[in-house]
Amino acid sequence: MPSLGKILDYFLSEKFNQAPENKRKGRTVVLLFLFIIIGTFIMWLSSFNIETTNNFPFGSAIVITLILLFIFRKTGSFHISGHLLGGLIFIFLFPVCLGTGGLYSDDTLWLLLGSILSFLGGNKWTGLIWSFITLSALGYLFYLENLSEESMIKDALIFDSKYYYFSISFLFFMILATIFIYENEKTKLIKALGTKRNELENSNRVLEKKVKERTHSLHSSNLQLQRSNADLEQFAYAASHDLQEPLRMVGNFVQLLEEEYAEKLDNDGKSYINFAVDGVTRMSSLIEDLLQYSRVGRKGLEVEYVDLNDILEEKLKNLKNLIDSKNATIRVDVLPKVRCIPRQLGIVFYNLIHNGIKFNNSDSPVVRVGYQDKGDEWLFEISDNGIGISQSYKEQIFELFKRLHAKEEYSGTGIGLSLCKKIIHHHKGDIYFESEENKGTTFYFNLPKKLVIENSTSE
Amino acid sequence: MGLPIEILLVEDNEGDIILTKKAFERGKIMNRLHVVKNGQDALDFLYKRNGHEDVPRPDLILLDLNMPKMNGQDVLKDIKSNDDLKMIPVIVLTTSNADEDILKSYQLQASSYIRKPVDFKQFGTVIQTLQDYWFTIVKFPSKN
Numbered sequence: 001m002p003s004l005g006k007i008l009d010y011f012l013s014e015k016f017n018q019a020p021e022n023k024r025k026g027r028t029v030v031l032l033f034l035f036i037i038i039g040t041f042i043m044w045l046s047s048f049n050i051e052t053t054n055n056f057p058f059g060s061a062i063v064i065t066l067i068l069l070f071i072f073r074k075t076g077s078f079h080i081s082g083h084l085l086g087g088l089i090f091i092f093l094f095p096v097c098l099g100t101g102g103l104y105s106d107d108t109l110w111l112l113l114g115s116i117l118s119f120l121g122g123n124k125w126t127g128l129i130w131s132f133i134t135l136s137a138l139g140y141l142f143y144l145e146n147l148s149e150e151s152m153i154k155d156a157l158i159f160d161s162k163y164y165y166f167s168i169s170f171l172f173f174m175i176l177a178t179i180f181i182y183e184n185e186k187t188k189l190i191k192a193l194g195t196k197r198n199e200l201e202n203s204n205r206v207l208e209k210k211v212k213e214r215t216h217s218l219h220s221s222n223l224q225l226q227r228s229n230a231d232l233e234q235f236a237y238a239a240s241h242d243l244q245e246p247l248r249m250v251g252n253f254v255q256l257l258e259e260e261y262a263e264k265l266d267n268d269g270k271s272y273i274n275f276a277v278d279g280v281t282r283m284s285s286l287i288e289d290l291l292q293y294s295r296v297g298r299k300g301l302e303v304e305y306v307d308l309n310d311i312l313e314e315k316l317k318n319l320k321n322l323i324d325s326k327n328a329t330i331r332v333d334v335l336p337k338v339r340c341i342p343r344q345l346g347i348v349f350y351n352l353i354h355n356g357i358k359f360n361n362s363d364s365p366v367v368r369v370g371y372q373d374k375g376d377e378w379l380f381e382i383s384d385n386g387i388g389i390s391q392s393y394k395e396q397i398f399e400l401f402k403r404l405h406a407k408e409e410y411s412g413t414g415i416g417l418s419l420c421k422k423i424i425h426h427h428k429g430d431i432y433f434e435s436e437e438n439k440g441t442t443f444y445f446n447l448p449k450k451l452v453i454e455n456s457t458s459e
Numbered sequence: 460m461g462l463p464i465e466i467l468l469v470e471d472n473e474g475d476i477i478l479t480k481k482a483f484e485r486g487k488i489m490n491r492l493h494v495v496k497n498g499q500d501a502l503d504f505l506y507k508r509n510g511h512e513d514v515p516r517p518d519l520i521l522l523d524l525n526m527p528k529m530n531g532q533d534v535l536k537d538i539k540s541n542d543d544l545k546m547i548p549v550i551v552l553t554t555s556n557a558d559e560d561i562l563k564s565y566q567l568q569a570s571s572y573i574r575k576p577v578d579f580k581q582f583g584t585v586i587q588t589l590q591d592y593w594f595t596i597v598k599f600p601s602k603n
Contacts, residue, residue, distance in 0.1 A: 241555060244575075248475075248554075248576065251576075252577070252578075253579075256579055280577055281578060
């Protein structure tokens with residue numbers, strides 16, 4: 001029966017597992033019907049044999065097929081559930097045994113062999129159940145043998161018992177087939193789950209690896225950034241420092257030329273010298289501002305606990321000329337003592353007050369310096385009645401060399417506010433402004449009360 | 460004020476030497492400017508050795524910071540660690556505010572700092588103020 005093997009093979013193959021669910025169900029039903037039909041057919045053939053008392057080769061043929069099936073299973077040609085194999089053996093074997101002459105037939109041996117095979121092929125519980133059914137069948141046959149000598153009654157009983165055992169074995173077979181299908185589905189599900197879990201684990205692993213890689217590259221680019229920042233500061237310092245030297249030579253000697261050779265120069269010559277000196281002076285303040293900017297993060301400047309009123313007093317002295325020339329008024333609240341790098345915070349106040357007076361067309365410019373206590377931090381505000389700044393410049397205005405006006409209109413290097421921002425950020429604060437054009441501007445910056453600045457940048 | 464004031468200028472830049480000379484020439488006070496071009500020579504001058512045996516003790520030292528071989532910081536350190544020399548006022552010539560910071564961070568106290576100017580007129584004024592300050596108002600500690 002090679003076709004049976006093929007059919008079973010198909011039912012146990014991946015092909016069957018991959019088929020759509022409704023097809024799988026349909027085919028399983030077909031298989032069961034096939035078994036029933038074969039079983040019934042065999043039984044029918046067997047019942048024939050009761051009349052023809054000769055040994056019938058069917059029994060041996062079927063048992064050999066079943067043994068082959070069993071061997072296939074063991075050698076891994078295909079996987080058939082032990083329950084199903086046991087069931088198959090019994091359902092084919094038992095009627096054959098009964099049909100081929102009862103207890104005294106040689107085929108009784110096949111019945112015992114079937115029990116042994118179901119033991120070996122199935123698990124021990126299946127084997128035990130089949131053995132029990134086999135033994136009880138044998139016992140019943142013994143009972144029938146001894147019951148009566150009359151062959152008619154005996155034949156009838158044998159015929160009855162044949163149906164009786166067929167029903168039991170068929171029922172048991174159905175149960176086993178269900179178990180088989182259930183197990184098959186379960187295995188598939190577990191397999192699928194396993195695959196999913198593997199996939200999940202794999203993608204987890206990949207993700208983990210990626211995160212690790214990213215962290216590593218982030219770390220190294222951070223290091224690189226720190227290094228290049230330090231390099232840049234070093235460079236800016238050296239550059240601006242060394243740039244001052246030749247510039248001073250030009251400025252000084254052009255002036256010396258003007259002073260000592262004045263009688264040899266006409267008015268044009270003198271104005272050229274003025275242009276030269278003006279250019280050099282501006283360049284020099286640019287370099288000086290840039291130098292200051294590059295030095296904000298440098299070490300060597302300690303955070304101190306200082307009275308801001310002292311700093312303001314000093315800065316206002318420096319601003320005196322500008323204040324007088326613009327007829328400005330500066331109103332400073334009594335300021336608190338704060339933790340800061342005094343010189344740097346001085347630059348911030350200086351620049352903000354300076355801007356308040358400079359960018360101011362009022363007849364009497366007023367700049368007010370105040371603060372609010374915000375618990376963990378101080379919030380300082382420097383407000384003026386100047387020309388104001390459009391909100392569209394709220395980021396740009398803090399950019400290096402960003403100027404909103406022609407230098408003929410308002411002089412300056414365009415570094416002041418960038419410097420303020422860098423200093424305030426270095427102080428772990430933030431700086432921003434509110435403004436209304438032609439009404440005035442208020443700059444705000446905050447300063448943490450418990451300021452600590454670690455000397456991170458290398459000299 | 461019969462005797463001229465002895466000033467030691469420690470400066471390697473030829474241009475700055477001329478400018479400083481000019482500024483002092485225009486000053487009201489008689490002075491003698493001695494020039495050495497590096498830190499080693501400055502110390503030789505101060506300790507009167509290696510060809511500087513006949514020089515006077517300066518009343519004032521103008522010290523540039525950036526010099527080849529021995530720089531201004533080292534000279535200042537040496538002067539300030541010598542009990543005799545540390546009485547001489549040292550004015551450090553700086554190129555930027557940053558120099559002052561650095562010097563302060565080394566805890567080396569100069570008597571004063573002068574920014575080397577871009578503007579000669581301004582430099583002249585500074586030197587003038589300096590002269591007024593050191594030689595007329597403050598009777599600086601000469602030899603006690």
